[in-house]
Amino acid sequence: MSVEIGHFALVLALLVSLAQMVVPAWGAHVGDERLMAVGRSAAIGTFVLVLIAFVMLADAYVRSDFSVLNVWANSHSAKPLIYRLSGVWGNHEGSMVLWVLILTLFGAAVALFGGYLPSTLKARVLAVQASISFAFLIFILLTSNPFERLVPAPLEGRGLNPILQDPALAFHPPFLYAGYVGFSMAFSFAIAALIEGRIDAAWARWVRPWTLAAWMCLTLGIAMGSWWAYYELGWGGWWFWDPVENASFMPWLAGTALLHSAVVMEKREALKVWTILLAILTFSLSLMGTFLVRSGVLSSVHAFAVDPKRGIFILAIMTIFTGGGLALFAARATELKQGGLFSPISREGALVLNNVLLATAAGTVLIGTLYPLALEAVTGDKISVGPPYFNLTFGPLMVPLLLALPFGSFLGWKRGDLRAAAERLLTAAGIALVVAVLAFAFMSPGPWAAPLGLALGIWVLAGAISEVLFRARFGQAGLPEVARRLSNLPRSAWGTTIAHAGVGLMVIGIVATSAWQSERIVAMKPGEKTLIAGYMLEFRGIESGRGPNYSEDRGRFIVTRDGRRTTELYPAKRLYDAPRQPTTEAGIHVALWGDLYVVLGDAQKDGAFAVRLYFNPLVRFIWIGAVLMFIGGALSLSDRRLRVGAPRKSRKPMVVPAE
Amino acid sequence: MTRKQRRLAFILSGLLVIGVAVGLVLFALSGSITYFKTPSDLADNPVPAGQRFRLGGLVAEGSVKRGESLDVEFRVTDTIGTVPVVYRGVLPDLFREGQGVVAEGRLDEQGRFRADSVLAKHDETYMPPEVAKALEAKGVKLGHGARHPGTTSEQASQ
Numbered sequence: 001m002s003v004e005i006g007h008f009a010l011v012l013a014l015l016v017s018l019a020q021m022v023v024p025a026w027g028a029h030v031g032d033e034r035l036m037a038v039g040r041s042a043a044i045g046t047f048v049l050v051l052i053a054f055v056m057l058a059d060a061y062v063r064s065d066f067s068v069l070n071v072w073a074n075s076h077s078a079k080p081l082i083y084r085l086s087g088v089w090g091n092h093e094g095s096m097v098l099w100v101l102i103l104t105l106f107g108a109a110v111a112l113f114g115g116y117l118p119s120t121l122k123a124r125v126l127a128v129q130a131s132i133s134f135a136f137l138i139f140i141l142l143t144s145n146p147f148e149r150l151v152p153a154p155l156e157g158r159g160l161n162p163i164l165q166d167p168a169l170a171f172h173p174p175f176l177y178a179g180y181v182g183f184s185m186a187f188s189f190a191i192a193a194l195i196e197g198r199i200d201a202a203w204a205r206w207v208r209p210w211t212l213a214a215w216m217c218l219t220l221g222i223a224m225g226s227w228w229a230y231y232e233l234g235w236g237g238w239w240f241w242d243p244v245e246n247a248s249f250m251p252w253l254a255g256t257a258l259l260h261s262a263v264v265m266e267k268r269e270a271l272k273v274w275t276i277l278l279a280i281l282t283f284s285l286s287l288m289g290t291f292l293v294r295s296g297v298l299s300s301v302h303a304f305a306v307d308p309k310r311g312i313f314i315l316a317i318m319t320i321f322t323g324g325g326l327a328l329f330a331a332r333a334t335e336l337k338q339g340g341l342f343s344p345i346s347r348e349g350a351l352v353l354n355n356v357l358l359a360t361a362a363g364t365v366l367i368g369t370l371y372p373l374a375l376e377a378v379t380g381d382k383i384s385v386g387p388p389y390f391n392l393t394f395g396p397l398m399v400p401l402l403l404a405l406p407f408g409s410f411l412g413w414k415r416g417d418l419r420a421a422a423e424r425l426l427t428a429a430g431i432a433l434v435v436a437v438l439a440f441a442f443m444s445p446g447p448w449a450a451p452l453g454l455a456l457g458i459w460v461l462a463g464a465i466s467e468v469l470f471r472a473r474f475g476q477a478g479l480p481e482v483a484r485r486l487s488n489l490p491r492s493a494w495g496t497t498i499a500h501a502g503v504g505l506m507v508i509g510i511v512a513t514s515a516w517q518s519e520r521i522v523a524m525k526p527g528e529k530t531l532i533a534g535y536m537l538e539f540r541g542i543e544s545g546r547g548p549n550y551s552e553d554r555g556r557f558i559v560t561r562d563g564r565r566t567t568e569l570y571p572a573k574r575l576y577d578a579p580r581q582p583t584t585e586a587g588i589h590v591a592l593w594g595d596l597y598v599v600l601g602d603a604q605k606d607g608a609f610a611v612r613l614y615f616n617p618l619v620r621f622i623w624i625g626a627v628l629m630f631i632g633g634a635l636s637l638s639d640r641r642l643r644v645g646a647p648r649k650s651r652k653p654m655v656v657p658a659e
Numbered sequence: 660m661t662r663k664q665r666r667l668a669f670i671l672s673g674l675l676v677i678g679v680a681v682g683l684v685l686f687a688l689s690g691s692i693t694y695f696k697t698p699s700d701l702a703d704n705p706v707p708a709g710q711r712f713r714l715g716g717l718v719a720e721g722s723v724k725r726g727e728s729l730d731v732e733f734r735v736t737d738t739i740g741t742v743p744v745v746y747r748g749v750l751p752d753l754f755r756e757g758q759g760v761v762a763e764g765r766l767d768e769q770g771r772f773r774a775d776s777v778l779a780k781h782d783e784t785y786m787p788p789e790v791a792k793a794l795e796a797k798g799v800k801l802g803h804g805a806r807h808p809g810t811t812s813e814q815a816s817q
Binding site: 341343344352353356357360361363364367368371372381382383384385386388389390392393396397521522523573581582583584599601602604605610612 | 662665668669672673676677679680683684686687688690691692693694695713725729747748749750752753793
């Protein structure tokens with residue numbers, strides 16, 4: 001019965017979102033406050049209804065109600081509770097419900113906390129937001145109904161693909177979706193502003209917290225996915241330039257650009273047209289990501305197999321919103337008034353460079369991802385575009401971006417002094433150079449560019465630290481004064497520094513692990529020893545064991561370094577009960593300077609086992625960097641000045657358009 | 660600088676970045692795309708030895724032979740043509756005879772495909788989409804019609 005309640009709630013949500021789409025927009029048009037106020041209650045109503053649907057579906061999973069087709073196809077009663085829950089979004093239908101749940105949550109958040117917004121803008125934002133929920137609710141109800149019944153009910157479910165039964169992956173989709181969907185706020189604000197025909201610095205200040213929150217979630221979501229792929233897929237890689245990964249990475253690049261251009265717009269009222277365009281494009285890329293992943297048009301190492309009808313439906317949604325948004329943009333953008341002037345060498349100029357490079361990088365990733373599809377459609381040739389393409393195009397575009405990054409934060413608004421900035425960055429440049437020279441000297445076997453890449457990471461990291469130290473007058477004032485100034489820095493300043501330091505650390509990790517990874521594949525018999533990156537591994541044989549819903553053959557390796565015992569590793573081959581599927585569990589010794597990574601392969605004829613060994617230097621820095629970006633974003637978000645709704649002194653009164 | 664000159668400077672530098680990017684894209688695309696072929700495609704249009712491509716099909720029944728140390732030999736077939744494949748390394752968990760597979764590598768002088776990575780199918784109902792499509796185009800019936808739950812594929816490479 002509960003499942004029918006869920007289904008009914010979803011249908012009701014569709015109707016309420018229709019009301020939320022039409023009534024406030026009409027109210028804003030005719031200037032009727034009461035009609036506009038409908039948006040608020042409708043947004044909250046839609047959210048509550050979708051929440052009911054989601055809870056009912058989750059409940060069916062927790063109770064293992066196999067009379068529901070979706071639960072039967074994706075769950076099993078022997079699964080631990082957390083994976084029964086994460087199974088809700090471990091499949092197409094359930095993940096779309098989660099998508100809409102997060103979408104309506106954002107809508108409800110605007111309704112609840114958006115009291116500071118001019119009422120017409122708020123009404124229009126809610127209406128645009130509702131149009132997106134409406135489209136996706138129709139999509140779910142017509143093509144992907146998770147509440148379909150199965151008669152007669154089977155006794156046992158088919159189970160969730162075991163490699164998805166994993167803590168990092170349990171939380172990867174919610175964060176990823178919060179990111180994707182969060183960019184819908186930027187889109188709704190952009191469309192609403194275009195309809196109003198008026199955009200100012202206040203607009204950027206309203207949009208920025210939402211964009212920042214979405215960006216943080218997307219950053220963490222992508223990092224979790226990468227971390228999961230690293231330890232679960234068992235080939236020691238953390239990023240594969242796979243189409244599904246690119247699908248989430250493109251909105252991230254565009255969103256990062258948006259975050260920075262919104263700063264320029266807020267502070268200087270410049271780049272208005274560009275920021276609006278970027279807001280539309282970022283969400284369009286999110287929609288395209290959803291399309292690419294959900295339609296199954298891509299051959300991917302993470303491919304979710306799905307039915308083409310759904311693909312066409314999402315493609316239609318994407319076309320309507322992207323096309324509609326861009327058409328409105330084309331019609332209205334010329335009416336937007338130009339903002340403040342600035343010289344090329346200035347904070348604004350640096351942020352423009354950031355935007356040009358990030359947007360171009362997103363473009364190259366887009367081409368690499370879509371080219372195989374286009375070519376197949378035109379010539380019928382099936383090709384794949386591999387990592388070399390992305391390394392060749394994306395990599396070079398990041399070099400000027402990272403070189404310029406530390407300068408950006410030292411340049412003043414409007415007109416910057418490049419020379420003064422360079423002087424302040426002298427220490428950072430010195431450290432980076434020394435590291436490059438040391439890396440050339442001591443890490444000789446490796447690509448020639450690696451020491452330079454490492455130096456680039458250090459440069460960004462040291463540049464970020466220099467900035468706070470400079471702000472605290474380090475080296476000029478006494479230590480107590482420096483400490484006082486540091487503690488008085490606004491949180492947004494700390495946020496910027498920490499996020500940029502995270503970028504630096506991530507670059508260091510990426511360069512080190514790509515350039516100096518050691519890899520060996522050996523056949524080992526019990527009792528044999530092998531050496532990698534200074535670690536001695538002794539294979540002690542295989543033992544069989546049982547987990548909650550799998551049986552496994554576990555290898556035992558004793559790891560020593562310089563004669564001292566470091567740890568024991570247990571790489572395993574598991575066979576899950578339902579579905580009966582083998583998986584490989586890597587044995588990983590985690591350390592900050594590098595991971596030792598052991599994978600157990602097949603048994604050989606002579607009683608030996610194939611064993612794959614990796615040493616991945618500094619690979620942890622990649623995820624630590626991502627977490628720092630998240631923390632930086634969170635600090636920025638918690639800054640008083642940026643907090644949603646916080647009034648700001650010394651600003652001209654808000655312009656409330658009346659029609 | 661006047662407003663116009665400034666704008667021109669911005670536009671020109673933007674175009675410069677985009678121009679460089681386009682150059683990189685074209686250069687990279689010409690060098691790093693790999694074609695997907697099935698064994699009968701190879702019979703129709705031979706690929707010269709040494710050129711990289713992806714070979715897809717089914718692992719022929721009874722063809723998997725494990726050699727010394729970590730060498731593996733098997734045949735990939737689309738039921739019309741067959742190509743012998745040699746691979747050294749750890750195969751993916753779901754590599755099995757009679758199942759779909761995509762291998763990436765080059766042909767050697769003896770006409771054997773030397774794979775440096777092998778991508779296998781992922782669960783009982785999933786088949787790499789290119790393989791499924793290519794086999795379907797050749798009129799080969801695949802023995803699966805069940806619903807496809809969300810699945811993830813996996814890869815072995817060295």
